[in-house]
Amino acid sequence: MKKKTTIYDIAKVLGVNVATVSRALSGFPAISEATRKAVEETALALNYSPNKLAAALKSGKTYIIGIIVPSIQSHFFASIINSIEEGLKNSGYRVILYQTNESVESEIKGVKTLLEARVDGIMASLSLQTKDVAHFEEVVVQNIPLILFDRVSPLLDVSTITMDDYKAGYMAAQFLLDQGYQKIAFVTTGRQVNIFTERVRGYKAALEESGLPIIPEHIILGGLSIKDGRYAAGTLLRGKNPPDAIIAGDDFTALGVIKKLKESGIMPPEIGVIGFANEVFSGYITPNLTSIDQHPNQMGAACAELFLKMIKQKNPYELLEHTVLEPTVVERQSTAKK
Amino acid sequence: MKKKTTIYDIAKVLGVNVATVSRALSGFPAISEATRKAVEETALALNYSPNKLAAALKSGKTYIIGIIVPSIQSHFFASIINSIEEGLKNSGYRVILYQTNESVESEIKGVKTLLEARVDGIMASLSLQTKDVAHFEEVVVQNIPLILFDRVSPLLDVSTITMDDYKAGYMAAQFLLDQGYQKIAFVTTGRQVNIFTERVRGYKAALEESGLPIIPEHIILGGLSIKDGRYAAGTLLRGKNPPDAIIAGDDFTALGVIKKLKESGIMPPEIGVIGFANEVFSGYITPNLTSIDQHPNQMGAACAELFLKMIKQKNPYELLEHTVLEPTVVERQSTAKK
DNA sequence: TTGAAAGCGCTAACAT
DNA sequence: ATGTTAGCGCTTTCAA
Numbered sequence: 001m002k003k004k005t006t007i008y009d010i011a012k013v014l015g016v017n018v019a020t021v022s023r024a025l026s027g028f029p030a031i032s033e034a035t036r037k038a039v040e041e042t043a044l045a046l047n048y049s050p051n052k053l054a055a056a057l058k059s060g061k062t063y064i065i066g067i068i069v070p071s072i073q074s075h076f077f078a079s080i081i082n083s084i085e086e087g088l089k090n091s092g093y094r095v096i097l098y099q100t101n102e103s104v105e106s107e108i109k110g111v112k113t114l115l116e117a118r119v120d121g122i123m124a125s126l127s128l129q130t131k132d133v134a135h136f137e138e139v140v141v142q143n144i145p146l147i148l149f150d151r152v153s154p155l156l157d158v159s160t161i162t163m164d165d166y167k168a169g170y171m172a173a174q175f176l177l178d179q180g181y182q183k184i185a186f187v188t189t190g191r192q193v194n195i196f197t198e199r200v201r202g203y204k205a206a207l208e209e210s211g212l213p214i215i216p217e218h219i220i221l222g223g224l225s226i227k228d229g230r231y232a233a234g235t236l237l238r239g240k241n242p243p244d245a246i247i248a249g250d251d252f253t254a255l256g257v258i259k260k261l262k263e264s265g266i267m268p269p270e271i272g273v274i275g276f277a278n279e280v281f282s283g284y285i286t287p288n289l290t291s292i293d294q295h296p297n298q299m300g301a302a303c304a305e306l307f308l309k310m311i312k313q314k315n316p317y318e319l320l321e322h323t324v325l326e327p328t329v330v331e332r333q334s335t336a337k338k
Numbered sequence: 339m340k341k342k343t344t345i346y347d348i349a350k351v352l353g354v355n356v357a358t359v360s361r362a363l364s365g366f367p368a369i370s371e372a373t374r375k376a377v378e379e380t381a382l383a384l385n386y387s388p389n390k391l392a393a394a395l396k397s398g399k400t401y402i403i404g405i406i407v408p409s410i411q412s413h414f415f416a417s418i419i420n421s422i423e424e425g426l427k428n429s430g431y432r433v434i435l436y437q438t439n440e441s442v443e444s445e446i447k448g449v450k451t452l453l454e455a456r457v458d459g460i461m462a463s464l465s466l467q468t469k470d471v472a473h474f475e476e477v478v479v480q481n482i483p484l485i486l487f488d489r490v491s492p493l494l495d496v497s498t499i500t501m502d503d504y505k506a507g508y509m510a511a512q513f514l515l516d517q518g519y520q521k522i523a524f525v526t527t528g529r530q531v532n533i534f535t536e537r538v539r540g541y542k543a544a545l546e547e548s549g550l551p552i553i554p555e556h557i558i559l560g561g562l563s564i565k566d567g568r569y570a571a572g573t574l575l576r577g578k579n580p581p582d583a584i585i586a587g588d589d590f591t592a593l594g595v596i597k598k599l600k601e602s603g604i605m606p607p608e609i610g611v612i613g614f615a616n617e618v619f620s621g622y623i624t625p626n627l628t629s630i631d632q633h634p635n636q637m638g639a640a641c642a643e644l645f646l647k648m649i650k651q652k653n654p655y656e657l658l659e660h661t662v663l664e665p666t667v668v669e670r671q672s673t674a675k676k
Numbered sequence: 677t678t679g680a681a682a683g684c685g686c687t688a689a690c691a692t
Numbered sequence: 693a694t695g696t697t698a699g700c701g702c703t704t705t706c707a708a
Contacts, residue, residue: 004480006701017679022703030677047476052454053400054701057391057684064434064455073420078411085437094451096402096434099423113432116390117402138385142342255622281619284593344685355695360687368693392685395700679708684701691696 005048013042025050056118065307066114068098068107068124070151076277076296077125080149083300084123091308093120104129111135121145121311123303126153128191145316149303150294151195159310159321161302163294165195168327169202172247172274172292175329177210179337181245181272183218187232187257188249190221196249199276203247215241224249229256237264245272245335251279254289258334268334278330288332298325343386351380363388394456403645404452406436406445406462408489414615414634415463418487421638422461429646431458442467449473459483459649461641464491466529483654487641488632489533497648497659499640503533506630506665507540510585510612513628513667515548517675519583519610521556525570525595526587528559534587537614541585553579562587567594575602583610583673589617592627596672606672616668626670636663 007021014021016035023031024039042048056062067084069077085095096119098110107127114122115138122139125148133153139146140158149161169186176184186203189196204214217239220232229248233256236243248254254275261271268287275282278293302323310316345359352359354373362369362377380386394400405422407415423433434457436448445465452460453476460477463486471491477484478496487499507524514522524541527534542552555577558570567586571594574581586592592613599609606625613620616629640661648654 004701008701018702019680019704020678022701023678026703032677035677049450049453049476051395051456051701053391053395053456054684055703057389057395057686058701058703060684062391072410073413073416075411078416082411082437094434094436094455096432098432099420112387115387117432118389118391138387259622279619281617281622284597284619284623286624342685346685356685357687357696358694360685361694364687370693373693389685392700393687395702396685396687398700677708680706682703682705684703686700687698689696689698692694 004051005043005046006051007048009046010039010042010048013046014038060118062118062120063092064094064096064117064119065121065123066096066098066110066117066119068100068110068114068122070100070102070125070127072097072099074277075279076294079296080125080300080303083297084304087301087304088307100127102127102129104132108135111139115139115142115144119144121147121307123147123149123307125149126151126193128189128193131192140317143316145307145310147303147306147310149299151193154194157320158317159306159319161299161306161323162325163195163299163327164324165198165327166202166205168276168292168294169199169247170206171202171327171329172199172276173203173206175290175331176245176247176272176274176335177206177212179245179269179272179335181335181337182212183215183241183243184212184245184247184272185218185220185236185243186247186249187220187222187229187236187253188247189224199249217241218243224253226252226256226259229253229258230260231256233257233260237261237266243271245274248273248275251275251277251282251289251291254291254334255281255285258285258287258289269336272335272337274329274335282330283332287334290332290335291330293328293330295325295328342389343381343384344389345386347384348377348380348386351384352376398456400456400458401430402432402434402455402457403459403461404434404436404448404455404457406438406448406452406460408438408440408463408465410435410437412615413617414632417634418463418638418641421635422642425639425642426645438465440465440467442470446473449477453477453480453482457482459485459645461485461487461645463487464489464531466527466531469530478655481654483645483648485641485644485648487637489531492532495658496655497644497657499637499644499661500663501533501632501637501665502662503536503665504540504543506614506632507537507585508544509540509665509667510537510614510630511541511544513669514583514585514610514612514673515544515550517583517607517610517673519673519675520550521553521579521581522583522585522610523556523558523574523581524585524587525558525560525567525574525591526585527562537587555579556581562591564590564594564597567591567596568598569594571595571598575599575604581609583612586611586613589613589615589620589627589629592629592672593619593623596623596625596627607674610673610675612667612673620668621670625672628670628673629668631666631668633663633666
């Protein structure tokens, strides 16, 4: 292993002090132009690459921020991560990812790992399993900026970036009502996660406002997946009071619902179907799926912006923001009731 | 900012030496059970969190490996990353991601960043823009394990994990021929990237073996995207010798092709369509898209395994492996010629 | 403008 | 089994 060049090597070559080299390299103002130039040239000649570890150890800043997400495979989270990176690009911050795969244990491990790596900040979206959030408290105690996005917890007194999920649920139901549908079912997860419970709340509110009854059999709390969607659709069709429209907790579930409907000889929009997340494929399946867009890019950009604001203050927690983004209905064929 | 607990604090409390604490914490064998227990308890009581930075600075090992990919948004790369993480999970290695967004400058910056972070290894898939790979040479010079996957370069003498892209192209064409298609077009990118050129080579070989002519107008070298697919399909349909089947460089492009065909009143498999990557949506669009599966999970697992092998040797480059994975045709409706 | 020197928190010889 | 001690490569006072 070739020994790496350090500032000592540069200092020795030039016959100056390491401190001078350090200053020259880090853009310290009180340095003669000649020295700076000489240092830079020598650094290049010796193929010098600064050891950020040492700098971080000394300065206490790693310029790394950690992102904890349930899964990187989902287009929603991948887009958020993309936008966070984009928003942080010019600030010198790099990003480490940690996937929880919807497991709390993994999430706990992730927080620990990031803390040990001495990241300068953490952005997290909670796993479906997460109920207790004690593992995040250490982040706050250490005064490290923590931002929760999308899946947040009221138990944590930190800044958040979320969707207005109540409104999203309301919008989905109202949109179907406006199209003329009357018996609207909701297929989602039973997990007590705010984004999902809020959507159901919004859905119920829309029905009530229209004077429609809330039918318990129309709310199916299973899982979220293509398979769960198919299963739930089957249950609804066999029920004694089949719906004329179905809201699915995400687009994958909606896909399963559509599959089952088509197999049963029903082609949406005969029964209306609407999903959440506006995945890539949603515009291309048959029929195209109407979906609630949750604007992951806005969410990621907001995370980055907020983080940069937080680190500018002496105490990051001086500032507590709760940004709520507005969902949008992306209208397509699956709800085009004539 | 609360001052963090260090091993010195633990040592002071217990009246032992820091080295003892360090040993107890890192599972050094020659330590009395009593001491180990006392140290562990005190560590817990003081809410100790090891500073990996300091450990890394001293030991020269960060236990972080960097992954450079063109984009995390693609299901293909997301799956690979997932599998790498999975394969590394129990070895203590963590993963930093760097996205190039298909830009060389970004790739160069990524290599520099990872080197500065003193990662213990780098796994990379080249951007479409990348021709010169000098920026990766420094990694090899520093004797840091470098593995190239999927999009590799012959200019770099490192281990690789790739698909047999020649075979993939051959399989796609042969599969269509077996279905009875005769005039097969290929829509892909003109970039001189091995995976794409190899596929075209395989495609040509299959045609030749069947005694079919290679028609230059049937090979469209534009870009890879839904838009590019639509455009290329339009060009092919308007040509004086329209094809009866189209191979698209990826599933998104295939999606564009299908869209254009449907708009022109042609429903595949009337004209056969086949894509690459077997994206999530491919099984759900209408008609379902036949696609060449590139087994990203196998690729990620192979990367992780190879990396672990490399670091086990004194000289990581003592071992040079070139693993080539086999593609698979996932047959669906878009090629079901009767 | 530059130099000297003290650490950041940990590990790993080398001693005992 | 445990203690001593010298760094890892850098930043950052304090002096000059």
